[in-house]
Amino acid sequence: MLDDTLKAQLAAYLERVTLPIEIVASLGDDDNSVQMRELLQTIQTARADKITVAYDGQDARKPSFTLKRAGTATSLRFAGLPLGHEFTSLVLALLWSGGHPPKVEQDVIDQIKALSPVDGGDFNFEVYMSLTCHNCPDVVQALSLMAVLNPKVKTTVIEGGAFQDEVNAREIMAVPSVYLNGALFGNGRMLVEEIVAKLDTGAADKDAAKLNAKDPFDVLIVGGGPAGAAAAVYAARKGIRVGVAAERFGGQVNDTMSIENYISVQETDGPKFAAALEAQTRSYGVDIMNLQRADKIIPASEPGGLAEVVLANGGSLKAKTIILSTGARWRNVNVPGEQEYKNKGVAYCPHCDGPLFKGKDVAVIGGGNSGVEAAIDLAGLVRHVTVFEFMPELKADAVLVKKLHSLPNVTVHTNTQTTEITGADGKVNGIKYKNRETGTESLLPLEGVFVQIGLVPNTEWLKGTVDLSKFGEIEVDAKGHTNVPGVFAAGDCTTVPFKQIVIAAGDGSKAALSAFDHLIRSPIAA
Template structure:
């Protein structure tokens, strides 16, 4: 199951295990069970002195296995094979259970240990994931960490493809999907800090007070995508006090699978790229405040000399200069049915949710690069793909269009306006579109709709403070200045054309240099 190279790498990691680990497998007679047995035997063979495996488990989910530090009553279970993107999650679970410290702040570990349900009992988490989902590992690793450090947190990680009956029964059409004590807790990517904050009701107030007590920054960057990270690195290299308040460090790169056009990096994926951005930024001593959404900007002229950034949790940060790099988000198609059936057939990430539509008919709205890449990706998984494009021709690169037309299970409708996403019994059952040339409306029966129609800037909170274009982009000059003295902007949230990672990074660097120039001149 694991090739020699992977076995060697795994063996090197397992050398860090210092405390005994016990695993108990519940297996059936199917191929997945046989593969799980082989995987567990391989793991045990690499550290037989510290890892024991029993095969007499009686859990109803087969194949599955529990994993815990010997002598503890913690509860972590993997149902289905944790391979693909989740192999790293398994390795980390082994290391943490075996005594190797996680790379999180001790204050967060103590907060996890202190969690306890208000009315007694336990936090019983079930997280459904797919092996091709690049957002799932963050959630799996967060809930695994919590289960390892708090016996009241019990986590079961379920590979949806191996337990399709459960997925269908719960009508799960997007991953990761997290259930707490049988009720839906959340969908999509969540970091451990977010999950803990939802369980610890007093966390937001404590966090706000902690943030408000921070000393003013020379440069405060709002947003942690490529533009924000580059700005932080360039500013920190000047030897000044730099902070980054980011809703999600890495920004949209976290949702990007293949990055093949960044100079000097031949090929990587988004989560790795985002992790590298954060590691480099931290190496310069930048104060990163993750999971922080800005709600308001108060210019220095109104705030008494320092620009203030008011956060969603009520905290306030102060700075001599501010760089806005809030990025953008997926644009909604804004037709009836989209909001109603989100995560019930309406999806935005083909890599994450595509496997849940195996053997089904789906549509992709959008004929640009992202839409056609999504259609090509989905065509290898689903039964049939219908592409709906508003313009009279596809806007994607020629090489992608050629590849799309070579696929036997794809139909393209151009000059087509999506008018409604239809559904029944709480999930998608079709899509309506109007032929813009004839005015005739059509209905396509399908079970999934992937929306891929571009981006909208995250700038709503800036209205009335900085100048915005008619598209909501922050208006900047060639140096990244906004109309507000001491406030700069960079990246996908600005009027700079071409929303690309390399362009965002260069604009972030430019904004940092402009902010430093402002500091030394004022």
Template sequence: MLDDTLKSQLQTYLGMLRNPIRLVATLDDSETGVEMRSLLETIVSLSDKVSLDTSGSDARKPSFVVAREGETQGVRFAGLPLGHEFTSLVLALLWTGGHPPKVEQDVLDAIKALDGDFNFEVYMSMSCHNCPDVVQALSLMAIFNPKVKTVVIEGGAFQQEVTEREIMAVPMVFLNGKVFGSGRMSVEEIVAKLDTGAADREAAKLSAKKAFDVLIVGGGPAGAAAAVYAARKGIRVGVAAERFGGQVNDTMAIENYISVLETDGPKFGAALEQQVRHYGVDIMNLQKAAKVVPATEPGGLIQVQMENGGALSARTVILSTGARWRNVNVPGEQEYKNKGVAYCPHCDGPLFKGKRTAVIGGGNSGIEAAIDLAGIVAHVTVIEFADQLKADAVLVNKLKSLNNVTIHTNAQTTEITGDGSVVNGIRFKDRVSGEEHHVALEGVFVQIGLIPNTEFLKDTFELSKFGEIVVDAKGHTNVPGVFAAGDCTTVPYKQIVIAAGEGAKAALSAFDHLIRTPVAA
């Protein structure tokens, strides 16, 4: 099951185990059960600190628990944790065996302090690049707090459960039998949802911080580049980010970042954070800005108020809040979100295997999504508002060569229909004839571009008609001491490499402002 390279890597990792662990398996004769037995036997053969017990009797077959020696409780994997989840398996083995996790001590302390009865079930697919963050977070919590129980379920192996629970997007998390959340979540976010007093404590902690020389709001490529360039000047730098890495975390393949032949979004985002931390930058994650208050005098402090009630101050501020997926804003979209309406074909596509789907959007992202889905689903309907597809010709030609794709241009989506529980179709109008059409299907993927995260700035900053922050060639905004960079600005071409360059430019401009502006009394 594992090739020689993976076996060698796994053996190296297993050599880091400090304490013995056991794998308690509940197996069956299914194809997945046979593959699971082979995987577990391979793991055991690579380390004398791992043992296998096949006398498990869990209701989910096949499954296995990673537990400490002498214990039966731990992280349970139902189905195979391969693909993107192989790393989650390796980490569960290491953490259970005593190898320390790479998380802040205050996060571990918060996990250990949770009091209650927490039974988590997380559904994932092996092709989902958002799932590992959630799987690893819940695994960590189960390993370090005996009151937390976590089961990781591979949706493809338990299709009946997926159908009964109407799961149409992953990762999907249930807590004590009820929906807890969906989509990418960090361990800090999960703990914050469980610990009701965390927000107040975090707000007080933020407000107590002394002023920064440069405060960056947003942690995507632009914010990360700004942080590195600013920190290398030897000044006090902070990053307040709703989610470090930003939209990059939702990008599957990155093949056009100069000097990096090929990578994926989560790896790229992790590398950004690693480099920023290397320079001692104060990273404040899970922080969403609510308002920017300009300085009252030249050289004075700018204040950034956060949604949790905390406030940060700085001599200069760089706004790099990025952008988010644009909604199609038709009836049914919000009602059926994660019930047939999805935004990530890489993550959720496998859940629609053999079903009928639609893609709204004829740009590169939409056509790439349609091509990707066509290899999984029964049929793809592409709906484009303009009179022709806007994607690159090579993608359009590839799409048109597929025999399970139907393309509608000059088509205005008017409604996503459903039966009250899940999506059952899409309605669109022919913009030439005015004729209405309804297509019966089970899934709709929205791929119509981005909208800048700037709503909280509209009363203070000059914005374009598209909501972008207006900047000059050096990243200056209309507010003295405040700069902006990346996809939230008027700079054309929303690309990772451009955002990074603009972030570096904004940091240099901020430093230039600092050395030329006397500090207010």
């Protein structure tokens, strides 16, 4: 089950448990139940003085186990084996249940503890995940923490591969999928603050009031990807007041599975890289304001004055200089059926959702690096992959193209335009496409479509404030200046060519140095 290294790591972590934990397992006769018993025996052996395990549970989901601090009425259940990406979630659940404090802001903990349904009942959450999904742990850990802290929050974590009948019955074709009291609550990556905000109807007003009360920043960075993080570090090292307002720290990096071309880092994955960015940024005392979407910029009215960023929740932040690093998002293919069948066969994350299409036929739209990498990964899971590329040749790196063509269950169509994603009974059943050379139109029956056609900049909110290119990118000069004095930009949202992590980080550093140079040359406002 666990190798010696993982067992040693688990034992070291469980030394931090200070309060007794009770685990009750519901097991069957299948292989997963045998493995769960072995896993739980390993956990108990590591801290027999604090952890008790019983095997007399009668839950309908087998294998599963409940986990709680002794003497409490909390309810947290893991159905299926919490291994792979979810092993960390299990360890954290054990630590929190055993009295180890979570690394969460105290005001968030207070919000969680205060949650109570208006009808006086409970929040019954079910979260479906896959062991290869790198977005799932954030949701699993958030809901696990909420269950540990508040007895009115009851959480069941379900590994989709072990409960395929449930997945099929609920027509779940994307993970993480969260249900609250039997109804769909949300899909995709969510942080604990986001979940709490959806449950606490007064959260937005309280958050806005906190933002309004903040003192002005010397440098305010809007966006927390590699460009924003680098800008924050470089600015903070100048000894000035720096803030970062971001929808989610790390940005698109969180959705990148493998990073192998960031100089000096031989190999890592997106979530780890994003966590490292945040840790380094926080180490410099930067005020990180997560889950904040900017709506408008009001430039300074005089040299040396304060600009203002108005946020979606009604709050606003003031600063002497602003760096825009809002990054980009996955581009939609914009054909009939795409929006209708999103999360019902149309997907954008092969690592997260690929296991849900095991043994099925799928398509990948896009022949760049992300598309070809997706097709290679999916080929090891699904029955057949068809790649559609609009241009006459695949655009991916040669080493990836060679690997793709070596796979027996992959078909490639170049010079091909996707015209429609078809479906029936609420889910995808095919894709229509046209050969751009001959004009021939065809229909390919399949059950999943993964869209991988590049990015679009997150700059719609800036129209009329800063100059944008015809592609929506912020126009910048060699030092990151926009056309608005005191406003700079960096990363994938700008006209700088080649959208790469290392380039974004360099641009963010450059923008921070330019912002500091602007500050020391600016007059002091009256």
